[in-house]
Amino acid sequence: MSRYRQIVKDGLWDNNMVSGQLLAMCPAMAVTATATNGLGMGLASTVVLVAANILVSSIRHLVPSAVRIPIFIVLIATLVTLVDMALNAWLHDLYKVLGLFIALIVVNCGILGRSESFASKSTVAESTVDGLAMGLGFTFALIAIGGVRELLGSGSLFAQAHLLLGPAFAFLEMKFFDGGALLMILPPGGFIVLGFLLAAKRVWESRRSARASVTQATSAA
Amino acid sequence: MSEPMTLERLRPTIPYQAAALAVTVMLASAALSFAERHTRGPIEQAIAEDTRRSLGEVLPQGSYDNDPGSDRLDARDGNVPVVVHIARKAGVPTAVVLETAAKGYSGEIGLVVGIDREGRVTGVRITRHTETPGLGDKVEVAKSEWVHDFAGRDLSNPAPAKWAVKKDGGVFDQFAGATITPRAVVGAVKRSLELYRREHEAWFARRDAP
Numbered sequence: 001m002s003r004y005r006q007i008v009k010d011g012l013w014d015n016n017m018v019s020g021q022l023l024a025m026c027p028a029m030a031v032t033a034t035a036t037n038g039l040g041m042g043l044a045s046t047v048v049l050v051a052a053n054i055l056v057s058s059i060r061h062l063v064p065s066a067v068r069i070p071i072f073i074v075l076i077a078t079l080v081t082l083v084d085m086a087l088n089a090w091l092h093d094l095y096k097v098l099g100l101f102i103a104l105i106v107v108n109c110g111i112l113g114r115s116e117s118f119a120s121k122s123t124v125a126e127s128t129v130d131g132l133a134m135g136l137g138f139t140f141a142l143i144a145i146g147g148v149r150e151l152l153g154s155g156s157l158f159a160q161a162h163l164l165l166g167p168a169f170a171f172l173e174m175k176f177f178d179g180g181a182l183l184m185i186l187p188p189g190g191f192i193v194l195g196f197l198l199a200a201k202r203v204w205e206s207r208r209s210a211r212a213s214v215t216q217a218t219s220a221a
Numbered sequence: 222m223s224e225p226m227t228l229e230r231l232r233p234t235i236p237y238q239a240a241a242l243a244v245t246v247m248l249a250s251a252a253l254s255f256a257e258r259h260t261r262g263p264i265e266q267a268i269a270e271d272t273r274r275s276l277g278e279v280l281p282q283g284s285y286d287n288d289p290g291s292d293r294l295d296a297r298d299g300n301v302p303v304v305v306h307i308a309r310k311a312g313v314p315t316a317v318v319l320e321t322a323a324k325g326y327s328g329e330i331g332l333v334v335g336i337d338r339e340g341r342v343t344g345v346r347i348t349r350h351t352e353t354p355g356l357g358d359k360v361e362v363a364k365s366e367w368v369h370d371f372a373g374r375d376l377s378n379p380a381p382a383k384w385a386v387k388k389d390g391g392v393f394d395q396f397a398g399a400t401i402t403p404r405a406v407v408g409a410v411k412r413s414l415e416l417y418r419r420e421h422e423a424w425f426a427r428r429d430a431p
Contacts, residue, residue: 067241
């Protein structure tokens with residue numbers, strides 16, 4: 001059981017796709033001008049990540065290591081294209097909101113990273129949990145970046161959330177002030193916010209481990 | 222987990238690796254072509270439905286009794302291909318909808334412009350764009366009221382020189398931080414009106430007397 005707890009903890013925090021592995025920067029920077037966009041990108045990636053992990057882990061004994069990368073890339077690209085076509089055909093309204101994100105998932109090296117470093121060496125059950133935890137951790141990171149950029153850049157939070165989640169979620173939309181720092185919405189804002197968030201996480205973790213070692217030292221004495 | 226010994230022996234051999242890659246690609250292609258065959262119809266239908274809905278939004282209700290979505294002809298505005306949809310009541314043209322495009326800040330903006338017989342704008346809708354979320358995307362009707370400003374205008378209201386965003390000395394609002402997107406849309410609407418004035422008689426003649 002503790003194995004699964006470790007997997008979840010890795011995905012959500014310790015080894016978070018954005019703040020731990022620094023993977024998937026391209027989609028993370030491209031869509032996080034608002035928190036809602038971050039949420040949409042995160043959820044769409046999670047679905048593909050879980051599916052890719054299950055697929056890769058269930059054929060892991062058949063795949064020769066010399067050609068594993070091209071095989072994984074073909075599988076992931078196929079999966080994304082299938083999701084893209086199915087959404088466009090049968091959930092067209094959702095597709096109009098998410099379509100932009102789905103095309104960007106193909107360039108999400110985080111998914112290939114999980115196939116390569118986890119799913120190809122782990123059981124199907126573990127890979128499913130890993131995909132879910134990594135995906136939710138990714139979603140969480142994108143919402144954090146998107147939220148800060150949106151708040152500073154346009155003075156709102158979760159703007160247009162009802163277009164993504166349905167009218168029931170209109171309560172999420174908050175407006176604090178008009179205008180804001182344009183820079184935060186433009187691409188440089190993404191890099192600036194990511195840098196500050198990474199630094200904040202580092203500081204928080206080193207403070208915590210410093211405190212833990214102090215407690216250990218006093219209890220030992 | 223243990224695995225069969227034969228697989229372990231096979232995996233390092235070149236023929237097995239080539240076969241594995243080939244089988245993967247074959248299965249992927251099969252899955253894609255199967256999915257493509259089954260989704261093509263619904264996708265085309267959904268896109269046609271989108272077009273019909275946006276045509277309905279830019280035309281005054283009750284001003285037509287045909288299906289402007291299928292009553293169409295192709296025109297050109299400079300090097301921009303324009304699709305002309307004609308709305309008719311009892312066979313007589315009452316308005317047109319031009320499907321056209323403008324060059325935005327980050328790629329092409331697709332829009333439909335409804336124009337009545339007198340050359341007045343009945344409505345404008347953006348059908349597709351890739352403008353910056355939170356900035357240029359205020360041209361979408363779902364995100365801002367901005368496009369409604371075009372309704373009822375024509376080439377004399379405002380005067381041609383005033384058909385521009387305020388920053389360029391015109392009458393149309395720009396958005397804080399985004400001038401290029403609204404400038405592109407205003408330009409495209411103006412060009413559509415000019416195209417209508419130049420060519421509408423030819424369009425109506427072509428279908429009026431089949």
